Amino acid sequence: MKKYRFLRHTADAKFQAFGETLEEAFQQAALALVSLMWNWETIGNKLEVPVQVEGHDMKQLLLNYLEEILYLFDTRRFLLSQVDDISIERKEDRYVLRALFKGDEYSSKTEIFGDVKAITYNEMEITRTMPFRIQVVADV
């Protein structure tokens, strides 16, 4: 199910993702991000990539997590369509996220709409109480 929406932003792509838990909001943020590049609803899930990312605060964690998707696409042509088993925990001075990315490898049949260059801190917001909400501006 889609629990994200795009907002007006002149040059870049700004979206909000929602969840009943912080983890769900993170999951939805990943789907929102990839929806700028491909239609994740039509991509299979036979490839699995376990990921672990860290951040010294929640915003850096979110940024590193979303950047991981761009990195996997550029280097392994991995098209994400699903995020499973996601957990976020605090470890001393940092946050750690673990998840299982599912998706498929790019083939010439997949339409790629455009390029996301990077995830930015610009207007980034994370609401850590119900309803959990994440706002991100991606440089496209």
Added chain:
Amino acid sequence: MELKKINEYSWEIPKHDNMKVPAIIYASDKLLQGIKRDRTLQQAKNVACLRGIQLKAYVMPDAHQGYGFPIGGVAAFDLDEGIISPGGVGYDINCGVRLLRTDFTEKDVIEKRKLLLTEIFKEVPAGVGKAGTTRLSQRVLEEVCAKGAEWAVENGYGMKDDLLKTEENGRMKDADPSFLSKRAVERGIPQLGTLGAGNHFLEIQKVSEIYDRDVADVFGIHSPDQIMVMIHCGSRGLGHQVASDYIRYMENKFGSRGLPDRELINAPIRSSLGTQYYKSMSAAVNFAFANRQMIAHWVRNVFSKVMGNAEGMDQVYDVCHNVAKFEEHNIEGKLKQVCIHRKGATRSFGPGRKEIPTVYRDVGQPVLIPGSMGTASYILVGTSEAEKLSLGSTAHGAGRVMSRHEALRRFRGEEIKQELEKKGIELRSTSWRGVAEEASQAYKDVDEVVRISDHAGIGRLVAKVVPIGVMKG
């Protein structure tokens, strides 16, 4: 925010609050209305608060909101007191434009332009997800990043003369690929020699107007209807990774406290992290130069095959739109080395500057300003006035006015293609949705942008080119 009108084409945000210098905006009333609609002016004010900033924070006519620095922002910093900021360069390091001239006229290519475009589309890897045709080892990738377009020419892509007509001769000498992260290298390997998507494009164009015959002659532009080729792309994932990496390293080391915006994260220029960023950024700049060099070579091959020859397809110039550099400028009456950031801005040096190729040194450097997909692009010439008014800088393009999602709601890719065809413009793209997102209506009026550059004196009009064939990544 208070805005003081200086003259018809320039406005000032006077120094207030924590600003160390004023900010100056080059814009007409019309462009200013657009600029006021987003956070551009606030971002210019934020830049004016940074340590060691010299003279002013400058905003170009095509400015719009960025992250940290506005797009269309120019700022120089004192080498001892000042900072260097990845947000002042942007994620697409050395996103830039290369222009090739030809001896062909519209009449020569009109019948063959579909074929030319089809062949170019085959030769030049376009959109995201397509690995380049050249799979490199890490060692070779590092050589590319160290030597830039020189590497490409040494390996058979193009001619030595191309290097002379490229900003920095196609190679930032301070590049040090050993500072690139493993991830940056990994992202670079499959993407060398690819155009990329988004606003990047390759166009077959014809000259439609010449405003300054003498300067145009020097640039190799002689007649209306002359065919040109413009390549607009950057450093791809490698450059994006360098920006992201150094924002993270600088944040971890220096923190973002006290900064009005986390994207303004920076390091003192002379600090080890500042130096490492500069050397890594230079490596990404070189990657982009090599990228455009290879694409230019493939375009020449296609012309050679389809038209029978590619003689006369000399490079006019290749400019960076996103870069930080050390340059000498007149700062309060003294010539001084500063670290200049141009983010969505073009260097616009006038006659005499040693950085300009000798063939252009008497007239000033070519400034290449691409329009949006399917609209006119412009060739300007740098001016001595720009060195006084804008640290030798001018605009870089049209600048968006409408979000991609808004464009998607309003336009359809197939219809845009048909409309362009009616105007005699062929279009090839890997994605209809991508075409809709790049609809020219989603962009500022580039004609107005270059008019203001010309009137304000920061870059003078030389020629206008219009597309006859567009390849969108």
